Amino acid sequence: METYQIYSLASAVIFAVGLAGIFTTRLFFKKIIATKIMGGGVFLCFVSFAERDALAFADPVPHAMVITGIVVAVSAAAFALALARRIQQLTGQETFPVEEE
Amino acid sequence: MTMTNLFTIILLLAGCFFFLGGTLGLLRFPDLFSRLHALTKVDNIGLGLIAAGMAIHIGSPWAALKIFLIWLSTLLASSTACYLVAKFQLGRPSESPEVPAK
Amino acid sequence: MSLWIDSLLAVLAVFLAVRCLLAPTLPQCVFLFFAFGLTLALAWARLGAVDVAIAEAAIAAGFLGVLLIDALRDFSRSRSTGEGGDRPSRVSQGLVGAGVLVFLVVAIEAVWRVPNGGGLTALAADNLPQSGVDHPVTAVLLNYRSYDTWLEVGVVLMALLALFATGGREYFCRPVVRAVDPLLRQVILLFTPVLFLVGAFLLYLGKTEPGGAFQAAVLWGAGGILLHLGGWPVFASMAPWLRHLLLTAGFGFFLLLGFLFMAGGGALFEYPLAQAGLLILVVETLAALSIAAALTAIFAYFNGMSAESAEPFTPASS
Amino acid sequence: MNGFFIGVCLFLLLNICLGLLRVWRGPTVADRLLTTQLFGTTGMAILIVLAGYLGELTLLNVAITFNVLAVLLVICFVQVWKPGKKGGKA
Numbered sequence A: 001m002e003t004y005q006i007y008s009l010a011s012a013v014i015f016a017v018g019l020a021g022i023f024t025t026r027l028f029f030k031k032i033i034a035t036k037i038m039g040g041g042v043f044l045c046f047v048s049f050a051e052r053d054a055l056a057f058a059d060p061v062p063h064a065m066v067i068t069g070i071v072v073a074v075s076a077a078a079f080a081l082a083l084a085r086r087i088q089q090l091t092g093q094e095t096f097p098v099e100e101e
Numbered sequence B: 001m002t003m004t005n006l007f008t009i010i011l012l013l014a015g016c017f018f019f020l021g022g023t024l025g026l027l028r029f030p031d032l033f034s035r036l037h038a039l040t041k042v043d044n045i046g047l048g049l050i051a052a053g054m055a056i057h058i059g060s061p062w063a064a065l066k067i068f069l070i071w072l073s074t075l076l077a078s079s080t081a082c083y084l085v086a087k088f089q090l091g092r093p094s095e096s097p098e099v100p101a102k
Numbered sequence C: 001m002s003l004w005i006d007s008l009l010a011v012l013a014v015f016l017a018v019r020c021l022l023a024p025t026l027p028q029c030v031f032l033f034f035a036f037g038l039t040l041a042l043a044w045a046r047l048g049a050v051d052v053a054i055a056e057a058a059i060a061a062g063f064l065g066v067l068l069i070d071a072l073r074d075f076s077r078s079r080s081t082g083e084g085g086d087r088p089s090r091v092s093q094g095l096v097g098a099g100v101l102v103f104l105v106v107a108i109e110a111v112w113r114v115p116n117g118g119g120l121t122a123l124a125a126d127n128l129p130q131s132g133v134d135h136p137v138t139a140v141l142l143n144y145r146s147y148d149t150w151l152e153v154g155v156v157l158m159a160l161l162a163l164f165a166t167g168g169r170e171y172f173c174r175p176v177v178r179a180v181d182p183l184l185r186q187v188i189l190l191f192t193p194v195l196f197l198v199g200a201f202l203l204y205l206g207k208t209e210p211g212g213a214f215q216a217a218v219l220w221g222a223g224g225i226l227l228h229l230g231g232w233p234v235f236a237s238m239a240p241w242l243r244h245l246l247l248t249a250g251f252g253f254f255l256l257l258g259f260l261f262m263a264g265g266g267a268l269f270e271y272p273l274a275q276a277g278l279l280i281l282v283v284e285t286l287a288a289l290s291i292a293a294a295l296t297a298i299f300a301y302f303n304g305m306s307a308e309s310a311e312p313f314t315p316a317s318s
Numbered sequence D: 001m002n003g004f005f006i007g008v009c010l011f012l013l014l015n016i017c018l019g020l021l022r023v024w025r026g027p028t029v030a031d032r033l034l035t036t037q038l039f040g041t042t043g044m045a046i047l048i049v050l051a052g053y054l055g056e057l058t059l060l061n062v063a064i065t066f067n068v069l070a071v072l073l074v075i076c077f078v079q080v081w082k083p084g085k086k087g088g089k090a
Helices: A003-024 A028-052 A060-091 B003-028 B032-058 B061-089 C003-022 C026-046 C050-075 C090-112 C121-130 C136-144 C146-167 C182-205 C213-229 C240-263 C276-310 D002-025 D029-054 D059-081
Strands: none
Touching: A003 A028, A003 C003, A003 C090, A028 A060, A028 C003, A028 C026, A028 C050, A060 C050, A060 C121, A060 C136, A060 C146, A060 C213, A060 C276, B003 B032, B003 D002, B003 D029, B032 B061, B032 D029, B061 C182, B061 D029, B061 D059, C003 C026, C003 D002, C026 C050, C026 D002, C026 D029, C026 D059, C050 C213, C050 C276, C050 D059, C121 C136, C136 C146, C136 C276, C146 C240, C146 C276, C182 C213, C182 C276, C182 D059, C213 C276, C213 D059, C240 C276, D002 D029, D029 D059
16 A cells, blocks of 8 residues: 555545535535535545656646646635525525425 | 664653643544644644654755755744634634534 | 655545545535635645645635535525435436546546646746746746736636626625624724734735735635625725725736736736736735725625525615 | 554544634633643644655654744634633633
8 A cells, every 4th residue: 555545545535525515504614615625635645656657756636637627726715605696585495495395 | 672763762752641631632622722722832842853863864964954944934824823712712712513403 | 654644644635535425415515615624734744835725725715615615504594404405316316426427537547647747847847936026926927927927816706796797796795793892892902903914914924934825815805804894885885986995906906017018029918027026016905905896796796695685575775 | 663653643633622622612702712721732743743754854854844933823812802802701
């Protein structure tokens, strides 16, 4: 077992956890956090493969993509949070409307 | 085992002890103010000891300066944080949960 | 032996992700998420991705944390945060569980057996002398794949514009007047220059060592946020033309430069070898300024929103 | 010596795990906020030890970043949650 293998396995699990979170919670706020967790899983996967391909230094391309990705993910999260807050202020709703079964 | 290694080991062990103390204080103390006390003082001593130990181990003056600056501004930051949180909590009921019990 | 650290970090990250999503109240969820971010930052330090670790520490501990704490005030007030309102039916839970489990098996299989193509490390190393900088990650970000970085500056700007679309721009221009503790005022006055200095230091460092435009941008943005919190909404009270100039400088200059050299016969964003280092530094500085401005503006907007929710029916006093 | 550093890192990580209990128990938001300070300080200590152990001195820059931003969360919390009448516990 090598270092990158541990982290890439963890990244798959983290992504799946985030995915499950998106579906099992109705709160907007938690859905946003779940997407952030999924994003963390993806970044971890990238960085762990960068470590595998290291020569004198780790593969810089995934690193650069992850840094770009972090900033983009935060922008998207900020927008999503603002939307959720706006919905909450205007309608008092924090979840999608529940359909009766 | 050289002399510097011995120093590093002693300093790091002492630092770990203080960190453990801070965490136990955070967990065991009864209210926010005493927890603040444990956390923002004891942990900083722990950080200082570990920082000193590693500065000796690394042995480069530039790194030692950086480590010292890190520690200094942590001291500043956490005493500020302690003051602000304590002032925030003052006059509020100390054990009020943030959501109504369901 | 050092695999123990890795295993513990990986298990901790997974555990925190699960606990965070299962947390019955939103504050628990948010603070466990902060811990998750910290664990990831440590994992990146372990994986040798120091740039990513700095970016994550700055974003997760700084910017996103501030946004979440600000938003939490709106949400933790309502009643539906308890466990009761937040459980889907047993059937749909089972379906989701089964689906995710299947996905998990596939994903683990995929990451386990992803072919080792050797990556682009060798290519990046070979071209490093022609990139104008000595740090490979900066070379990738601002030379090899600079259109990524350019568009990314654009994405941050877009997020800000999209924010305006959600509630109108008046939130943003409304500095929240509040009492500031005198000690806090002094501390903010002390810390803000430090943030700007450390940001500039990281920006300069980006040429040779981990650091660079994004990390600097987040630190500068944090400085702007601190000033805003301390009652000096410098960015929100700037002259509009200056504000717009700051926000678009990075994106615009990047584009201008790209087309300039394309007109001269090169590819888009192909810098001439002799000036590459200097050009990259200028582009980085402007991009960092723009991103910092956008982050400050996003926070100012959020803060304006929470002021509204604090006093729903009175117009803002300033 | 390396084994010792790894042990110290592991110990500090376990410390963080213990501190997580306080996030869970609360009871107020301020209590949970305290644990971010614990993570900040302990995380910095881990980074400093890792910097020495891996010989990667650039990790100190990560610690610097942590450190200048740790106080931002507290300041934001105190300033944002103050104005509301019931903001602190609602």
